Amino acid sequence: MAEWIDAKPKNKAAAWLEERLPVIGLVNNVVGVDTPTPRNLNYWWNFGSLAGLMLVVQIISGIVLAMHYTPNTLMAFDSVERIMRDVNYGWLIRYMHANGASFFFIAVYIHILRGLYYGSYKAPREVLWMLGLVIFLLMMATAFMGYVLPWGQMSFWGATVITNLFSAIPVVGDSIVTLLWGGFSVDNPTLNRFFSLHYLLPFVIAGVVILHIWAKKVSDSGNPLGIDVKSSADQIPFHPFYTVKDAFGAAVFFAIFATFLFYMPNALGHPDNYIPADPLVTPGSIVPEWYFLPFYAILRSITFDIGIPFTDVVIIPAKLLGVIAMFAAILVLFFLPWLDRSKVRSGKFRPMFRWFFWFLVIDMVVLTIVGGKKPEGIWPVIGLIGTAYYFAHFLVVLPLLAKFEKTLPLPESIANPVVKAAE
Amino acid sequence: MTMKLAKTIAIALTAVAGFAGTAMGAGAAKHPMQMEWSFEGPTGTYDLASAQRGWQIYKNVCSACHSLKYFRFRNLAELGYEEDMIKAWAAEYTVVDGVDDAGDPKERNGLPQDAFPSPFPNPEAAAASNGGAVPPDLSLIAKARHDGPNYLYSLLTGYEDAPADHEAPAGKSYNPYFPGGNISMAPPLMEGIVEYEDGTAATEEQMAKDVVNFLMYVAEPKLEARHHMGLNVLLYLLVLVVVLYFSMKKIWKPVKEGKNFYKK
Numbered sequence: 001m002a003e004w005i006d007a008k009p010k011n012k013a014a015a016w017l018e019e020r021l022p023v024i025g026l027v028n029n030v031v032g033v034d035t036p037t038p039r040n041l042n043y044w045w046n047f048g049s050l051a052g053l054m055l056v057v058q059i060i061s062g063i064v065l066a067m068h069y070t071p072n073t074l075m076a077f078d079s080v081e082r083i084m085r086d087v088n089y090g091w092l093i094r095y096m097h098a099n100g101a102s103f104f105f106i107a108v109y110i111h112i113l114r115g116l117y118y119g120s121y122k123a124p125r126e127v128l129w130m131l132g133l134v135i136f137l138l139m140m141a142t143a144f145m146g147y148v149l150p151w152g153q154m155s156f157w158g159a160t161v162i163t164n165l166f167s168a169i170p171v172v173g174d175s176i177v178t179l180l181w182g183g184f185s186v187d188n189p190t191l192n193r194f195f196s197l198h199y200l201l202p203f204v205i206a207g208v209v210i211l212h213i214w215a216k217k218v219s220d221s222g223n224p225l226g227i228d229v230k231s232s233a234d235q236i237p238f239h240p241f242y243t244v245k246d247a248f249g250a251a252v253f254f255a256i257f258a259t260f261l262f263y264m265p266n267a268l269g270h271p272d273n274y275i276p277a278d279p280l281v282t283p284g285s286i287v288p289e290w291y292f293l294p295f296y297a298i299l300r301s302i303t304f305d306i307g308i309p310f311t312d313v314v315i316i317p318a319k320l321l322g323v324i325a326m327f328a329a330i331l332v333l334f335f336l337p338w339l340d341r342s343k344v345r346s347g348k349f350r351p352m353f354r355w356f357f358w359f360l361v362i363d364m365v366v367l368t369i370v371g372g373k374k375p376e377g378i379w380p381v382i383g384l385i386g387t388a389y390y391f392a393h394f395l396v397v398l399p400l401l402a403k404f405e406k407t408l409p410l411p412e413s414i415a416n417p418v419v420k421a422a423e
Numbered sequence: 424m425t426m427k428l429a430k431t432i433a434i435a436l437t438a439v440a441g442f443a444g445t446a447m448g449a450g451a452a453k454h455p456m457q458m459e460w461s462f463e464g465p466t467g468t469y470d471l472a473s474a475q476r477g478w479q480i481y482k483n484v485c486s487a488c489h490s491l492k493y494f495r496f497r498n499l500a501e502l503g504y505e506e507d508m509i510k511a512w513a514a515e516y517t518v519v520d521g522v523d524d525a526g527d528p529k530e531r532n533g534l535p536q537d538a539f540p541s542p543f544p545n546p547e548a549a550a551a552s553n554g555g556a557v558p559p560d561l562s563l564i565a566k567a568r569h570d571g572p573n574y575l576y577s578l579l580t581g582y583e584d585a586p587a588d589h590e591a592p593a594g595k596s597y598n599p600y601f602p603g604g605n606i607s608m609a610p611p612l613m614e615g616i617v618e619y620e621d622g623t624a625a626t627e628e629q630m631a632k633d634v635v636n637f638l639m640y641v642a643e644p645k646l647e648a649r650h651h652m653g654l655n656v657l658l659y660l661l662v663l664v665v666v667l668y669f670s671m672k673k674i675w676k677p678v679k680e681g682k683n684f685y686k687k
Contacts, residue, residue, distance in 0.1 A: 081493045274567035
């Protein structure tokens with residue numbers, strides 16, 4: 001564990017303050033811009049700071065939107081259109097926030113996949129990994145509730161479908177749904193509490209992000225080779241090296257973000273959400289935003305009850321099983337540090353794991369496609385196979401690989417290969 | 424490495440956009456005709472002459488049944504109309520505004536800041552006059568349908584006789600571009616139904632094109648400002664990317680040379 005280092009500011013005023021309230025030391029010990037960092041981090045390590053930047057974009061644009069938005073079923077849709085038409089640069093702020101959600105998820109998904117490939121979840125970084133998953137769960141809740149706020153058709157019906165899932169929980173399910181709705185259907189109280197929580201949760205996320213960064217500081221950054229830092233030769237100060245690299249990555253990422261924001265602001269949305277919510281008209285197909293599609297596919301893939309064979313006794317009905325599968329798809333990631341017992345962290349030195357990693361990525365893409373289709377014809381079958389493979393990857397493949405995979409020899413230190421590559 | 428990463432991201436984004444597209448394309452309706460529109464593409468702008476003709480169509484034809492609740496008379500200035508003309512148009516309508524001293528609803532002539540009045544007092548009245556179907560508000564229609572502008576154009580010009588095996592219910596018309604094929608709206612655009620102020624021949628295709636240009640403007644009034652700002656933002660970011668890239672290369676040089684920054 002990294003030891004606590006007291007800050008000794010040279011500036012007199014800062015030193016005076018530090019003696020009375022050691023905030024500079026606190027920030028240095030939790031974040032620390034001059035933290036010694038592995039010298040070999042590649043571009044996949046950019047996506048953590050990118051996700052952080054997107055959180056800031058979302059919070060700032062969201063606060064401005066909240067100044068103009070009205071959380072009332074009769075006025076919400078109109079207030080969003082007012083933002084688009086009459087508020088100065090309202091269109092910019094709203095398109096930034098709507099597309100920002102997608103780009104936040106893009107950054108986070110790449111960040112998670114990077115962690116999966118390079119074994120970032122392994123000791124001593126289990127807590128760091130789990131805090132990341134907590135952030136991911138909070139993001140999903142926040143994004144879901146945010147999508148309800150414009151009170152379009154997809155807002156309303158998405159909220160109806162997703163909140164109804166909780167009714168599958170035995171005994172308390174219906175009470176939970178009533179609590180979520182604040183009544184007996186998705187209505188004004190639902191919109192009000194979703195707005196309240198949508199404003200609250202990003203700050204909870206920000207808090208967990210601080211813990212996430214602190215855990216990273218304590219357990220040190222991982223690195224593409226997956227080997228521990230052996231000497232100071234393996235490290236460089238975070239600033240200016242990774243600050244400039246992160247800034248470069250951010251500029252590239254923002255350019256792609258801006259392309260969507262300014263030239264195809266509605267490409268990632270659903271046209272039905274430009275129709276005001278109507279509880280009497282169900283849209284042709286209810287699809288969540290793209291970043292939920294794999295989990296939506298897992299939810300819908302289960303269409304069979306589990307019961308006692310040759311009797312009519314149902315132990316777990318299909319709906320509940322689907323809900324369990326959907327939540328389990330994320331919960332299983334919490335156990336990843338103990339499911340994958342391979343001593344080697346990085347996929348670079350795991351020839352078989354590497355294949356299975358890419359199979360998992362393909363599986364996620366397939367599930368994303370399935371989630372966007374109507375559950376007809378061949379799609380439910382593909383969805384079920386995709387779901388089965390998803391769980392098999394974590395529960396069967398990874399534990400077996402740890403036992404039987406022959407890993408490649410690890411390099412001596414981070415500094416050596418880096419030096420060689422530079423020559 | 425940078426190129427490789429950029430390429431990976433580009434592919435991923437294209438894939439994501441593709442899924443979003445296929446997810447929307449549900450329904451058995453005929454795929455819309457693909458037209459060319461001046462507002463498409465990164466430098467797209469509105470064809471104001473066409474949008475003005477479209478406004479004439481909306482005012483004389485569509486507004487008999489369809490409201491345009493987010494469109495205000497003053498917005499017509501952005502289509503190139505003079506203030507006097509806008510005031511005169513607004514004044515043609517009567518709007519209810521507050522109550523008088525006796526507590527009765529007060530009516531006045533329309534003003535530029537008023538929204539375009541709805542042809543029906545409420546959805547029930549709209550449904551009663553239209554065989555049970557409420558004509559949708561058109562303020563956002565160009566964005567509220569998949570492939571909106573092409574869909575609207577195809578729908579407006581796509582009325583035809585129902586095929587032999589298809590029977591349209593009473594009061595409905597057959598239109599293959601409409602989901603299910605049976606649409607409550609009778610064919611709205613007949614050749615010569617309006618006489619264009621600028622002398623353009625009012626063919627069905629011309630009117631459909633003009634009204635789509637107008638409705639796209641109404642749905643996305645800030646499109647030109649958006650395209651313009653986007654260009655500036657991207658140029659700025661491009662310069663920033665180049666500057667940061669070379670700064671990074673320079674700053675990282677000692678690292679690449681294997682320097683140990685912690686050697687005392």
